[in-house]
Amino acid sequence: MKKYWFIYKSEVMSDLQYIFNLLVGFISYLILIYIFLNLWNYMYDDPTQVINGYTKNQMIWYVIITEILWMTVGGRKLCRKICDDVKGGNIAYNINKPYSYIGYALSSHLGGCTVKAIMFTILGMITGIIFIGEFPKLTILSCIMVLITALLATIINTLLIIFVGLISFFIEDANPFYWLYSKFILVLGTIFPIEYFPSIMQPILIYSPIYVVSYGPAKLFVDFSWEKCLFIIIAQIAYIIIAYLLCRLLYKKGVKRLNVNGG
Amino acid sequence: MSVIEVKNISKTFKVKLKEKGLKGSLKSIVKPKYKKVQAVKNISFNIEKGEMVAFIGPNGAGKSTTIKMITSILYPDKGKISVLGLNPEKDRKKLAYEIGTVFGQKEQLWTHLTPYDNFKFFGAIYDIPEYQIEKKINELKELFELDEFINTPVRNLSLGQRIRCEIVASLIHEPKILFLDEPTIGLDPVVKENIRTLIKRMNKEYKTTVFLTSHDVSDIEKLCKRVIIINNGQLVLDDTMENLKYHYLNKKIVEAKMKEPVNLDGKDGLTILKDRGYNIKIEVDTTKKSVADAIKLLNPDNIIDINISNIPLENIISSIYKDGDTK
CATH class of the missing domain: 3.40.50.300 (P-loop containing nucleotide triphosphate hydrolases)
Structure with missing residues (x-):
């Protein structure tokens, strides 16, 4: 594990050099929040009204949290990097190192997420306090649990993106698959909570990655319950195990097909 | 081992x-x-x-x-x-x-x-x-x-x-x-x-x-x-x-500055690489002709300056590559 800690640490150190690059991300984050703030203002007649179990303030906080999670992961870059590594042959230089490529990609990406997570959390909290004025009722312990589920959500999201990226072992370009995945998470999991969807869709969404990647931590933040927390964490751990095993399987099969020419 | x-x-x-x-x-x-x-x-x-x-x-x-x-x-x-x-x-x-x-x-x-x-x-x-x-x-x-x-x-x-x-x-x-x-x-x-x-x-x-x-x-x-x-x-x-x-260096490069121009066309074992009248550069295939014989053909009394060198390793390797291509 020490080597993965070092990979993580090196990525954090490297990313600290680019802290100002986050500025563009901040702007798009604020624009998105502003759009949804207006949308919920339009939909809710008054702040006490409850739609599908959420008050207006809860809905705004929900989007703030899911957007933090989404902006933190920034999966397009990771997927493109893995595709380029596979197609350009760069993966060859990782194969003969004494670490697992999946472990390397995961810890390195989580390192890249760390600075973004801190910055977007600060920005998100300030934005929430300014626009909403009040913070959801959370104890220190429940806050810690939300952070744990957010961390697990980031790990799952990263593993799923690695999985999508590894598809490029078998097809020319995996980026369209990432596009589909990102739209699936963004439309069905970031903007609206699961309760907003037709009841026929809800059981499917509960077992989909949306539940563990975005809905879970955001739901706990706006409406914390220990029962839900336990269920979300169990689901997240199961997802991590499954996603990791799928990545390993795909990688193992892919490496056997690897064609690295030139040099 | x-x-x-x-x-x-x-x-x-x-x-x-x-x-x-x-x-x-x-x-x-x-x-x-x-x-x-x-x-x-x-x-x-x-x-x-x-x-x-x-x-x-x-x-x-x-x-x-x-x-x-x-x-x-x-x-x-x-x-x-x-x-x-x-x-x-x-x-x-x-x-x-x-x-x-x-x-x-x-x-x-x-x-x-x-x-x-x-x-x-x-x-x-x-x-x-x-x-x-x-x-x-x-x-x-x-x-x-x-x-x-x-x-x-x-x-x-x-x-x-x-x-x-x-x-x-x-x-x-x-x-x-x-x-x-x-x-x-x-x-x-x-x-x-x-x-x-x-x-x-x-x-x-x-x-x-x-x-x-x-x-x-x-x-x-x-x-x-x-x-x-x-x-x-x-x-x-x-x-x-x-x-x-040792095996591939059976060719020598002879560069000479002459008092009078010399004609070496058609001499067995010699390849003229450069001929500028008073300055001549030839490749000697030592399996066919010795360097001494090549110098005799130039006429030692006619030589002002001479330099004998090996073929660069680069050329040897290139010729091995080419041999490989033709096989």
Whole structure:
């Protein structure tokens, strides 16, 4: 594990050099929040009204949290990097190192997420306090649990993106698959909570990655319950195990097909 | 003792074919066609402990594919490879701890970190205890003269400094075999010489086996005692540098400044490379004519100045490549 800690640490150190690059991300984050703030203002007649179990303030906080999670992961870059590594042959230089490529990609990406997570959390909290004025009722312990589920959500999201990226072992370009995945998470999991969807869709969404990647931590933040927390964490751990095993399987099969020419 | 044993390995790639134009693109989706390219054909060789071997060949000869099979990146279709007694296909992780790789055209260092942080990183991924990493860094810092820039981010280093750091990074875990793929590419002659001296020093100090690939003949000539040449996927020569020069240096270059112009047209064993009247440059095939006879033909009384030299190693290697192409 020490080597993965070092990979993580090196990525954090490297990313600290680019802290100002986050500025563009901040702007798009604020624009998105502003759009949804207006949308919920339009939909809710008054702040006490409850739609599908959420008050207006809860809905705004929900989007703030899911957007933090989404902006933190920034999966397009990771997927493109893995595709380029596979197609350009760069993966060859990782194969003969004494670490697992999946472990390397995961810890390195989580390192890249760390600075973004801190910055977007600060920005998100300030934005929430300014626009909403009040913070959801959370104890220190429940806050810690939300952070744990957010961390697990980031790990799952990263593993799923690695999985999508590894598809490029078998097809020319995996980026369209990432596009589909990102739209699936963004439309069905970031903007609206699961309760907003037709009841026929809800059981499917509960077992989909949306539940563990975005809905879970955001739901706990706006409406914390220990029962839900336990269920979300169990689901997240199961997802991590499954996603990791799928990545390993795909990688193992892919490496056997690897064609690295030139040099 | 052989540290690398390669026995009859072959590797074939499946390459997708596409006909030209939009029609061809659509056709390749519906009915893709592939052709088989045999990159490596039945190659065998052994490398002894502590040897510095040049593994060379023209572009597309199969060098990189062979190196990638030895370093466990690719699997051979046929044949057997053993590196330090390990099977690269099955013991990939174990083997990773025993070998080091430097690819001149590929950065393995983290460019935003300093060389020191990079070395610590490489030490950690090879599971080296903290105190040992520090000791090794200090030792290699001295050997490769990195003191001046060890705390400067890699992105701010010159190419020569970066290559030195790349080599050090690959030596942190004390590999028994070091694979150097074009380590001096893009460097100026002074820095190239410096890198060669450091590689030699490293080989002497640590007895590291060096497997070198380079298109720079000086690298090969100055570093290696043995050369393996591969062309069109086949091994065309495996010999000592001394033998290579001895057997292939049957041609001499004679450059002479004459008092009077001389006509050597049609003389057996002589090839006129340059004739500017008073200055003449000829190639003497010593299997057909001795250098002394060639000088007699020039008439020693007519010579103002003369220079006799060997054919550059580069030309010898090129002719071996060409021979391989025609076979």
